[in-house]
Amino acid sequence: xxxxxxxxxxxxxxxxxxxxxxxxxxxxxxxxxxxxxxxxxxxxxxxxxxxxxxxxxxxxxxxxxxxxxxxxxxxxxxxxxxxxxxxxxxxxxxxxxxxxxxxxxxxxxxxxxxxxxxxxxxxxxxxxxxxxxxxxxxxxxxxxxxxxxxxxxxxxxxxxxxxxxxxxxxxxxxxxxxxxxxxxxxxxxxxxxxxxxxxxxxxxxxxxxxxxxxxxxxxxxxxxxxxxxxxxxxxxxxxxxxxxxxxxxxxxxxxxxxxxxx
Amino acid sequence: xxxxxxxxxxxxxxxxxxxxxxxxxxxxxxxxxxxxxxxxxxxxxxxxxxxxxxxxxxxxxxxxxxxxxxxxxxxxxxxxxxxxxxxxxxxxxxxxxxxxxxxxxxxxxxxxxxxxxxxxxxxxxxxxxxxxxxxxxxxxxxxxxxxxxxxxxxxxxxxxxxxxxxxxxxxxxxxxxxxxxxxxxxxxxxxxxxxxxxxxxxxxxxxxxxxxxxxxxxxxxxxxxxxxxxxxxxxxxxxxxxxxxxxxxxxxxxxxxxxxxxxxxxxx
Numbered sequence: 436x437x438x439x440x441x442x443x444x445x446x447x448x449x450x451x452x453x454x455x456x457x458x459x460x461x462x463x464x465x466x467x468x469x470x471x472x473x474x475x476x477x478x479x480x481x482x483x484x485x486x487x488x489x490x491x492x493x494x495x496x497x498x499x500x501x502x503x504x505x506x507x508x509x510x511x512x513x514x515x516x517x518x519x520x521x522x523x524x525x526x527x528x529x530x531x532x533x534x535x536x537x538x539x540x541x542x543x544x545x546x547x548x549x550x551x552x553x554x555x556x557x558x559x560x561x562x563x564x565x566x567x568x569x570x571x572x573x574x575x576x577x578x579x580x581x582x583x584x585x586x587x588x589x590x591x592x593x594x595x596x597x598x599x600x601x602x603x604x605x606x607x608x609x610x611x612x613x614x615x616x617x618x619x620x621x622x623x624x625x626x627x628x629x630x631x632x633x634x635x636x637x638x639x640x641x642x643x644x645x646x647x648x649x650x651x652x653x654x655x656x657x658x659x660x661x662x663x664x665x666x667x668x669x670x671x672x673x674x675x676x677x678x679x680x681x682x683x684x685x686x687x688x689x690x691x692x693x694x695x696x697x
Numbered sequence: 698x699x700x701x702x703x704x705x706x707x708x709x710x711x712x713x714x715x716x717x718x719x720x721x722x723x724x725x726x727x728x729x730x731x732x733x734x735x736x737x738x739x740x741x742x743x744x745x746x747x748x749x750x751x752x753x754x755x756x757x758x759x760x761x762x763x764x765x766x767x768x769x770x771x772x773x774x775x776x777x778x779x780x781x782x783x784x785x786x787x788x789x790x791x792x793x794x795x796x797x798x799x800x801x802x803x804x805x806x807x808x809x810x811x812x813x814x815x816x817x818x819x820x821x822x823x824x825x826x827x828x829x830x831x832x833x834x835x836x837x838x839x840x841x842x843x844x845x846x847x848x849x850x851x852x853x854x855x856x857x858x859x860x861x862x863x864x865x866x867x868x869x870x871x872x873x874x875x876x877x878x879x880x881x882x883x884x885x886x887x888x889x890x891x892x893x894x895x896x897x898x899x900x901x902x903x904x905x906x907x908x909x910x911x912x913x914x915x916x917x918x919x920x921x922x923x924x925x926x927x928x929x930x931x932x933x934x935x936x937x938x939x940x941x942x943x944x945x946x947x948x949x950x951x952x953x954x955x956x957x958x959x960x961x962x963x964x965x
Contacts, residue, residue, distance in 0.1 A: 590790040593758060594804035594845075595780070604803070608794040685794040687831045 473655035478662065481655040491644075495663070498629060498640040501557065502667075505564025506625045510618070513569040517576025521610070522602070534573060542566040543631055555636035560629065567628035568621035575617025579610030612686060615679050622671040630664055641667075709737035709885035710770045710778055710853040712757070717766035719752055726752045728909045730766070734902075739879055739886045741896035743937065744906040750889045753906065754857050757887065758784040770853070783851035785859040789838035791830040791845075798826040801845045809848070816844040820874060836867035840874070847878060854879075856888040860895070869925070872899050876921070893941070897933040898923055905940060913940050 455475050461467045462474035469477070485491035516534060519526035542563060553559035583606050591605045633642020641660050648656035683689040714732040718725070726749040734740055744750045755761045757768060759779050768775040775782070791800045801813040817823045820840040822833075830838060839859055846854060856875070860868045876899055879886055890896050896903045897917055905913035915937060919929055 586786070586788065586790055587792060589760060590786060591792075591803065593760060593784055594849075596804050604795070605792060608792070611794075685829045685831065 469654060470652065471654070473658055477655040478658045481653070481659050482662075485644075485656070485659070494639060494641050494644050498633065498642070498667075501560045501633075501640065502564060502625050502629050505561045505629070506568050506621065508561065509565030509568035510572045510621055512565070513572030513574075513617070513621070514576050514614070516569075517573045517580065517614075521577045521580030522606070531577070534570075538570045538574070543628065546632070546635060550636065560632040560637070563632045564625055564628045567624040571620035571624060572614070572617040575613045575620070576610060579613025579617075580606060582613065583609035611682055612679075615675065615682065618678070619672065619675045622675055623668070626664060626668045626671065708850075708852055708883040710775075710781060711736040712775070712853065712885060712887075713767075713769040713771075715767040715769065717753075717756065717768065718764045719749070719756060719761070720764045726909055727756075727763075727906075730906075730909075730911060732904070732911065734885060734887070737883045737885055739876075739899065739901045740888070741900035741903045742887060742889045742906060743891065743893055743896050743903060743941070744912075745941065746891065748906045749909045750906045751857055754784070754855050754887060754889050757853070758782060758855050760784070778853065780849075781852040782855065783846040783849055783853075784855040784857065785839075785842055785846050787858045787861055789830075789835075789842040791838055791841055793830050795830075796827055797822070797830060797833070797841055800830060800841060801848055803845060805848065812848055813844075816848040817841070819847065819878065820844045834867075836863050836871065839863065839871060843871075843875065843878075847882070850882070851884055853885045853887070856886065856890075858889055858891065861891070868895070875899070880921070893937045894930070894934045897930050897937065898925060903933075903937055905937060907941075913937065 458467075458472070459475050462469060462472065462477075473481075482491070516530060520531045520534070521527075545566070546563065549559045549562055553562060587605055587609065588601070591601055596604060629640075630642055633640045634646055637643040637646075641663050645657050645660035648654075648660070679689055712732070712734040714730050717727055717730040717732075719727040730753065742750045742753065752761070756763050757775065759776055759782070770778040770781075791797075792803070795803070798810065798813050798817065801816055802809045805812075814823055814826060817826055820843055822837060822840055822844070825833065825837070830841065833841065842859070860871050863871060872895060875886075875888075886900075888896070888900060893903075900917055903913070903915045903917060904911055905915075907913075915933070917933060919933075923930060
């Protein structure tokens with residue numbers, strides 16, 4: 436019984452571990468050139484080296500700062516626009532079709548223009564990240580508010596709620612599941628945009644680390660940078676899940692099973 | 698008219714409806730409704746679906762506005778008594794993101810928690826106060842909705858088929874709960890239902906709405922507590938049902954007469 440449970444726990448890891456082992460073996464046996472793929476051990480060694488020199492932290496910090504600031508600005512604007520169009524008929528009439536039109540422009544297509552506007556410094560990257568995170572949050576906020584059960588709103592009005600208290604107690608919590616879906620999409624776009632922006636032009640950050648390593652044929656650092664992006668993306672997703680678990684704990688779909696509940 | 702009730706404070710709102718009309722576009726849902734309901738009376742409104750009975754309730758609750766006519770609480774417009782009016786919907790309409798006790802206290806200010814617990818106590822759910830509504834059954838949700846309405850100490854309680862979705866046993870339990878709370882607090886009740894047996898079992902007076910007009914106004918002069926399944930109730934139920942089912946043709950009875958034993962033949 437117990438050993439079976441351990442087996443079930445370990446089973447999902449079997450394939451990745453096997454893959455890593457084959458990879459390591461094929462590099463050390465010389466079947467795979469280190470120019471194409473470095474051995475996993477080499478990637479780890481590169482990571483250890485960058486950590487001990489402290490270099491990695493400055494790059495991580497600057498990438499995190501760009502991502503975070505862009506997300507806050509873009510998400511904030513998206514949320515505000517979503518509230519405006521979701522809550523007011525006139526807001527919807529005036530804004531929604533314009534926003535939907537801009538949404539259809541792939542924001543990465545703006546890179547040449549953005550470089551012309553802002554040069555290649557921080558502003559350009561933060562602008563791109565903000566643009567990438569704005570629309571998923573806008574769209575989901577707008578739809579979340581539109582899909583709040585009108586029966587609940589009617590009930591709340593008949594119990595004397597209106598204005599801000601109606602918004603805070605009924606509309607916002609009702610829209611929150613959808614808004615958080617938007618946040619998860621936006622976090623995905625946030626890293627994607629940042630990777631592209633940093634790869635094109637940067638003098639610091641993880642993307643710079645990778646591009647710089649490419650010039651010196653340090654494939655181990657390049658792979659390390661890719662792994663770092665993956666880990667950061669996973670962390671952001673975990674954070675979003677954590678928010679869901681806290682803010683949507685009333686929702687049956689997000690409840691952690693405690694057992695014994697009738 | 699309602700002398701049969703036990704003596705109590707006249708907490709209820711006396712309700713007067715004068716020449717009430719409501720049209721949605723060109724479709725007239727209610728026409729020329731005239732109704733007088735004394736304070737504290739328990740009135741059941743029955744009718745086929747789409748006859749306008751829910752519309753009447755929504756007008757009384759201030760959720761819609763009438764096309765013409767007057768709604769009066771005593772001599773003042775009913776809209777001034779909105780604070781004293783509470784509506785219970787067909788579905789419980791609890792906010793799923795608020796704990797049960799917070800649902801009961803919706804729209805209240807100050808220290809309402811002890812009061813909310815008391816209201817939950819009255820519907821027998823005090824020990825579930827800190828759970829999410831999703832954990833409750835349909836009947837329990839409606840009991841919370843009832844507590845939420847009662848905490849405002851309404852003088853007019855409007856019930857829009859609140860028991861329609863419940864199973865038969867839970868339904869009878871809820872009917873008794875509502876009846877007991879009504880006897881205790883003495884508010885005026887308007888219960889919209891499609892269940893004629895429920896209407897005659899619980900109400901002082903049964904009003905039938907047909908084609909937007911009052912088709913039948915029947916006083917149920919039976920002592921409480923009423924015995925379910927008694928002959929008198931069955932006879933009354935048959936009288937109303939006959940009226941509902943055999944639409945035009947039969948002239949409306951001018952005065953409610955006590956049911957004849959011969960009418961029992963229709964009961965099958």
